[in-house]
Amino acid sequence: MTKQQRRATLMDVANAAGVSRALVSIVMRGAPGAAEGTREKVLEAARELGYRADTRARLLRSSRTKLLGLVFSSSQPFHTEIVDAAYAEAAARGYEIALSAVAAGRPEERAIESLLDVGAEALILISSTLSNEELARHARQVPVVSLLRDEVGEEVDSVSSDDHAGIRIAVEHLTNLGHRRIVHVDGGSAVSADHRREAFRAEMLRHGLEPVVVPGGPDEEAGIRAGRNFQAFAPTAVIGFNDRCALGVMEGLRASGLKVPADVSVLGYDDSQFARLSYVQLSSISQDAPLLAAAAVDRAVDRVEGTRPPASVVRMPHLVVRETTAKAATVQTDTASVG
Template identity: 60%
Template sequence: MRRQPERAPTRRTTLADVAAAAGVSRALASIVMRGAEGAGEVTRRRVLEVARELGYRPDSRARLLRSSRTRLLGVTFTLSEPFHGEVVESIYAAAEAAGFDVVLSAVGTHRPESRAVESLLDAGVEAALMISPSSAPHELAGYARQVPVVSLLSPTSAEGVDVVRSDDGAGVRAAVEHLVSLGHRNIVHIDGAGAVAADERTAAYRTAMQEYGLAADIRVLHGGAHEEDGLRAAGKLVAGSIPDAVVAFNDRCALGVLEAVRRAGLNVPEDLSVAGYDDSQLSRLSHVQLTSVSQDAPRLAAAAVACAAARLASEEPTGLVHQPQLVVRNTTGPAPARV
């Protein structure tokens, strides 16, 4: 008897199928299927009609999660940022202490922040903690209309979004004050080139230099948030008139500065002092020992979790801005005597 060919298993229709057929984004289709605000009536009808035609059925587990308290906090973070990993680790501890579980959703080169947030919403999180979000204010406000949203480390004007961060201005001022106390005058700032908090840190550097009577010595170089940015900027710097000290946008940028100084045959801090920002694990490595501004990841994480918990309890959150502390290590020292 001839064997009949096996039928291929029927694939379940997904939300992405509905979105594609309706000509809308997956995020908008998700809003419609959840019955949330944010979609026009015409769009809503079209998505629902397409869903019926394709036989789309929302996951019953997701419906169950949305119908009761899930005690889930969603967290978005950037894979390439080491400090984000430290914050995530601290969020786990703070969330557990507050009775929450954590769902992570990474942002990467091939995974935009919008997709990371959609994944959290589909998982039924009660609130979203977004570490240094890059989404536009109107996008963040849209997420906040669905669940409480906390922007961690990054200020934003988005309506309905809480911000938990350290005072970046105070941190940079502390770094400049430290260098001035060591006799430095020619202090250069390598900026973050549009990265989160870059403008605030640059403004704080300028203000601090003016306050110490060093307005004529203000110099800001275009940098960035990564080692290559610091290496490039400092490479040009040490090829010319070498300053007394550098305040880098963050620790990764500072590591690039250290490498450029090494390649130039100079010594830190004898020839050039270097300070970073974040006090990340990189700065604490035994062969680095970078002077850096600490944002205190555990304290910020606890504040972010407490903020989300307050919103879920219809309470007003407190303690949203924290004072950073300068951690002095081996990369800063007395100003060199220039001939």
């Protein structure tokens, strides 16, 4: 059995350096109030003993943990891209990130509780599925920032991407390429699915086109299933709920012998790592995850430090054109021509 050696404490350093604990504390924090000579003597002793401040004790006393809680879903690769960016921004502002995943058998509430237990000073929730009431309840204890979901009430911050604008850009991109028969495979019960679906309907009507929506979901399987349902409509372009869904759609088309983009254009949403894969090269609507993550961390820090009241930030998505969208085939069979 390996013996675990006790960690050096402030007291040990103080004894070694021949000063009081308080002074060591001052030196270790880099706070003013110590003479240059003693400062160095203390640092020397600390180095000697391999001293590292015990964060728990420090935080217990100062009630500052400099810890931001981030709840993500372990099954959404897109979320992990946000995690990466959040770490970077948090570090830049002198905070740490505490992660907690929503997984099978582990609801969002549990994930949140575990973050509060380790002392998170604020919560950032990605695509939260909690009700506004539940969010408000947590917001009474600690600042809450909702990421990728807006309309979360007065007390909760939100950082999201303009879904309507994203769909508008998508529809415009495709109509500019001459597409008229465009299908949207929706996200089913996923968080932004309603927004995108409604936006699609509105934008298609605005262009005088029939808005065909096929039930889908957030993953490849959903895209493939949806493919079987829109074959009859013979679209020349498909807008997927997200990239994974669009990948499924592409796979379905490929199975039916249709070429992308020669026969059908496919547009994804999220601009995730899947879209960027060299053999996929999926055109997609980018929400710019790193920027969203940074904005969320910024708001969380501002709230923790009391510099700002809760607010909603909405960022504009943008189009990334790759190789799955192209001009519509020139032979447009029975559709109405442009007005």
